[in-house]
Amino acid sequence: MAGCCEGPRSFVGVPLEKNTWGGHLPPGKPLSPMGLPWDCGCPSLTRHARRLLTSLITLLLLQLGSAQLRVEGPGHPLTATVGQDVVLPCHLSPQRDARSLDVRWIRDQISETVHHYRNGEDLYGEQMGAYAGRTELVRDGLSAGSLDLRITGLRPSDDGQYFCTVGDADAYAEAIVDLEVSEKQAAELAWRKFLLPHYKVKVTLDPDMAHHMYVLSQDNSRVRLESERHQDPDTRKTFDDRCCVLGREEFREGRHCWLVEVEGEQIKDSVWAVGVIKASMERTKGTKFFGDKWAVQYSKGQLESLTYPSTPLSLSPVPTRIWICLDCTQEQVSFFNADNGVQIYTSAVSFNGESLRPWFWIRTLGIQLCLRDSTPQTPSPALGSSCPCPATPASPLLGPAGAAQK
Missing domain, CATH: 2.60.40.10 (Immunoglobulins)
Known part of the structure; x- marks a missing residue:
C-alpha cells in the first residue's frame, strides 16, 4: 500500500495547490515549518513531523545559547x-x-x-x-x-x-x-647567572644626593624612607621634589652590573623603583624624568617599565633581587631576576656620551633597598677543581665572554 503522502494525489472533490516547496496540498491546510501539512490524513506522519520540529527548535535554541558565549x-x-x-x-x-x-x-x-x-x-x-x-x-x-x-x-x-x-x-x-x-635558552640563563657577577661593580649611595626624607646606612649600601626630615635641605644636592637617591659612581663606557635587593615586611604592598639616570639631570622643582631615566618600578603587586607610557611586565612572583646591567657599548640597560637569570626588561639608552648614575626610589615606609656584594666565589685550589665555564651563547647585553670590566 502506498504511503499516505506518497506523490501528488487528489482528495475527493478537492483540487491540489502547489506550495512554496514545490509540493501539493489541499487549499486551506496549514503548513508545518518543513512544508508539510499539519494534518495530511496520516497520524503517524503528523507525529513524526512534530517530533522533528521539536528537535529542530531545541537544536536552534542550543545554538543561540552557544552563540551568546564564545x-x-x-x-x-x-x-x-x-x-x-x-x-x-x-x-x-x-x-x-x-x-x-x-x-x-x-x-x-x-x-x-x-x-x-x-x-x-x-x-x-x-x-x-x-x-x-x-x-x-x-x-x-x-x-x-x-x-x-x-x-x-x-x-x-x-x-x-x-x-x-x-x-x-x-x-x-x-x-x-x-x-x-x-629549553634552548636554558644554557643562556645558566650563563647569565655565572657571568653577571663578573661584570659587577661596587656601587654606593651618595649621601649628598639623597632626599632629606631618606636615611642611609653607615656604609651607604642601604636606604629607607622615614616620615621625618633627616637632612638639611640647604646642603643636599638632590632633586627638589623627588624622593630619590643616586649612586656615587658615574659610567660612560664599558659594561657594569650591580645587585639590588628589596627588604622589609610590607614588600607586597610597597612602591619602589631602580635604574639609571643621566648625571646631568636638572634638579629643579618640576623636573620631568621621562627620557633621561631608565628604570623598572614595582607598585603594589605590579612591575612595570618607567617608560611613557609605562609597560606592564608580567612576572609572578615579582623578583626582589634584581641585577641592573648597564651596557654603554651597546647603549642599553637590562634588568634580570637574580634568582633564576630570567630577563625582566631591556631598554635602549640614549645618553649621547654623557655619564649615567645608578638611581633608586622608595615611596613606602618599612622597606629598604640594599646594594649587595655578590662577588662570585671561586673554588679553592686545594680542592683541585675549577669553575666549569659553559659555552657562551650570543647575548644582546653581555656579548662574548671576556675579562671583567674594571
Whole structure:
C-alpha cells in the first residue's frame, strides 16, 4: 500500500495547490515549518513531523545559547622558555563580564585541571599537582571578559595544548591555546647567572644626593624612607621634589652590573623603583624624568617599565633581587631576576656620551633597598677543581665572554 503522502494525489472533490516547496496540498491546510501539512490524513506522519520540529527548535535554541558565549584564543602558538613566566591569553567574544562564570583551564589528552575558577573563587581541589602554586587567573581583566591564565616558572612538561573552557547555566564554550616551551635558552640563563657577577661593580649611595626624607646606612649600601626630615635641605644636592637617591659612581663606557635587593615586611604592598639616570639631570622643582631615566618600578603587586607610557611586565612572583646591567657599548640597560637569570626588561639608552648614575626610589615606609656584594666565589685550589665555564651563547647585553670590566 502506498504511503499516505506518497506523490501528488487528489482528495475527493478537492483540487491540489502547489506550495512554496514545490509540493501539493489541499487549499486551506496549514503548513508545518518543513512544508508539510499539519494534518495530511496520516497520524503517524503528523507525529513524526512534530517530533522533528521539536528537535529542530531545541537544536536552534542550543545554538543561540552557544552563540551568546564564545571564547577566542590567540590564534597562534605561544613560545616561552624554561624558567620564565607566561600568560595564556583567552577572552569572551563579544565582551562580557566573566566574574560569575565557571572558568576551567585543562590540559589536552590528560583532561586534568590546570586551574579552576568559579564565581569569584579559585578552586584548587581538582588541580594537577604539577601546577600547584604556579597558576593564577588574571583577575584584573575578568570584568571585561578576559580569561588569561598566568603560569610561573615554566617546565619542559608544560609544553602542549591547553583548553580554556567557560560556562554558565545556559551555555558552554571553549578555545585552544598551544604553548611551546623551549629549553634552548636554558644554557643562556645558566650563563647569565655565572657571568653577571663578573661584570659587577661596587656601587654606593651618595649621601649628598639623597632626599632629606631618606636615611642611609653607615656604609651607604642601604636606604629607607622615614616620615621625618633627616637632612638639611640647604646642603643636599638632590632633586627638589623627588624622593630619590643616586649612586656615587658615574659610567660612560664599558659594561657594569650591580645587585639590588628589596627588604622589609610590607614588600607586597610597597612602591619602589631602580635604574639609571643621566648625571646631568636638572634638579629643579618640576623636573620631568621621562627620557633621561631608565628604570623598572614595582607598585603594589605590579612591575612595570618607567617608560611613557609605562609597560606592564608580567612576572609572578615579582623578583626582589634584581641585577641592573648597564651596557654603554651597546647603549642599553637590562634588568634580570637574580634568582633564576630570567630577563625582566631591556631598554635602549640614549645618553649621547654623557655619564649615567645608578638611581633608586622608595615611596613606602618599612622597606629598604640594599646594594649587595655578590662577588662570585671561586673554588679553592686545594680542592683541585675549577669553575666549569659553559659555552657562551650570543647575548644582546653581555656579548662574548671576556675579562671583567674594571
